[in-house]
Amino acid sequence: xxxxxxxxxxxxxxxxxxxxxxxxxxxxxxxxxxxxxxxxxxxxxxxxxxxxxxxxxxxxxxxxxxxxxxxxxxxxxxxxxxxxxxxxxxxxxxxxxxxxxxxxxxxxxxxxxxxxxxxxxxxxxxxxxxxxxxxxxxxxxxxxxxxxxxxxxxxxxxxxx
Amino acid sequence: xxxxxxxxxxxxxxxxxxxxxxxxxxxxxxxxxxxxxxxxxxxxxxxxxxxxxxxxxxxxxxxxxxxxxxxxxxxxxxxxxxxxxxxxxxxxxxxxxxxxxxxxxxxxxxxxxxxxxxxxxxxxxxxxxxxxxxxxxxxxxxxxxxxxxxxxxxxxxxxxx
DNA sequence: GTCAGTGCAAACTTTTTGCAACTAC
DNA sequence: GTAGTTGCAAAAAGTTTGCACTGAC
Numbered sequence: 001x002x003x004x005x006x007x008x009x010x011x012x013x014x015x016x017x018x019x020x021x022x023x024x025x026x027x028x029x030x031x032x033x034x035x036x037x038x039x040x041x042x043x044x045x046x047x048x049x050x051x052x053x054x055x056x057x058x059x060x061x062x063x064x065x066x067x068x069x070x071x072x073x074x075x076x077x078x079x080x081x082x083x084x085x086x087x088x089x090x091x092x093x094x095x096x097x098x099x100x101x102x103x104x105x106x107x108x109x110x111x112x113x114x115x116x117x118x119x120x121x122x123x124x125x126x127x128x129x130x131x132x133x134x135x136x137x138x139x140x141x142x143x144x145x146x147x148x149x150x151x152x153x154x155x156x157x158x159x160x161x
Numbered sequence: 162x163x164x165x166x167x168x169x170x171x172x173x174x175x176x177x178x179x180x181x182x183x184x185x186x187x188x189x190x191x192x193x194x195x196x197x198x199x200x201x202x203x204x205x206x207x208x209x210x211x212x213x214x215x216x217x218x219x220x221x222x223x224x225x226x227x228x229x230x231x232x233x234x235x236x237x238x239x240x241x242x243x244x245x246x247x248x249x250x251x252x253x254x255x256x257x258x259x260x261x262x263x264x265x266x267x268x269x270x271x272x273x274x275x276x277x278x279x280x281x282x283x284x285x286x287x288x289x290x291x292x293x294x295x296x297x298x299x300x301x302x303x304x305x306x307x308x309x310x311x312x313x314x315x316x317x318x319x320x321x322x
Numbered sequence: 323g324t325c326a327g328t329g330c331a332a333a334c335t336t337t338t339t340g341c342a343a344c345t346a347c
Numbered sequence: 348g349t350a351g352t353t354g355c356a357a358a359a360a361g362t363t364t365g366c367a368c369t370g371a372c
Contacts, residue, residue: 022351023352026346026352062336101290104293117285120281124275126301129262129303138282140291140294207361222330224329224330
């Protein structure tokens with residue numbers, strides 16, 4: 001499915017969601033959806049705010065961004081993450097399931113896929129719980145920071161921070 | 162290992178960590194460690210603050226709690242989570258590996274264990290990444306909220322929020 | 323005695339809220 | 348026309364920071 005096709009489809013899903021729940025179909029909401037589906041990977045509210053200006057020259061208030069994202073999460077078109085200080089979001093329609101590696105030193109987030117792992121998680125029997133989605137965060141050191149640390153130790157530098 | 166034994170061990174680990182990194186051994190730091198290891202499950206800074214007063218009649222500023230928790234995380238004695246608005250922490254020494262179920266409606270967090278799942282995650286080969294720890298968050302509806310929603314639908318109530 | 327650590331309050335950041343103006347229906 | 352939405356600014360919530368004082372070494 002190409003990107004335009006995806007955008008059309010999510011737009012339709014969103015329209016159905018808004019209708020079904022008695023919400024209005026405002027230009028702001030569609031512009032936000034469109035912008036989100038032009039972003040690969042994660043973004044926070046501030047990034048989204050800037051992208052709306054750059055790409056579409058469309059200015060919305062942060063309050064509206066927060067409001068709309070809640071609707072999109074409920075419509076299952078966006079997923080919310082909380083890695084660091086601010087919330088991160090990502091589009092969820094037609095994206096491969098993936099997991100996250102987070103470097104505890106530099107904070108870099110990398111995605112990776114693993115079918116076996118995915119099957120293991122999805123086949124887990126949950127008692128009295130209706131699964132909607134899940135997030136696996138793996139913390140550790142990325143290759144860069146790992147190398148940097150080795151260098152430090154070689155220098156006999158005992159100080160930290 | 163009983164609880165006193167655990168407390169003694171983590172105290173020793175912390176002492177070694179502080180010495181190795183040139184930090185001072187203050188009564189505040191040990192009181193915080195002790196209180197944390199008397200809490201089962203998750204807690205946030207505010208809960209910890211209250212527990213210090215209740216259990217030990219020891220008053221520390223929030224700034225010190227934040228500072229000390231960073232040391233404890235580095236010493237691998239505490240793990241940090243970010244479920245909702247505020248950061249959640251939990252002791253990590255001598256605790257069974259567990260996963261988290263989070264209800265998207267009421268926010269309730271439940272822990273569960275699953276050996277198979279644990280093995281699947283831990284045996285995953287990560288390229289260029291040195292694993293330290295991981296968190297699996299499963300989102301969905303707890304039995305209570307699931308039942309509450311069904312009741313709503315039966316009443317033909319189409320409004321949401 | 324010295325400097326890391328602490329307490330306090332102010333600052334900062336992210337998110338939520340109240341309200342007047344606007345607009346989709 | 349009217350009620351849901353938006354933008355703005357203020358408020359709230361959580362965390363960090365600057366600074367004077369204290370106490371571990």
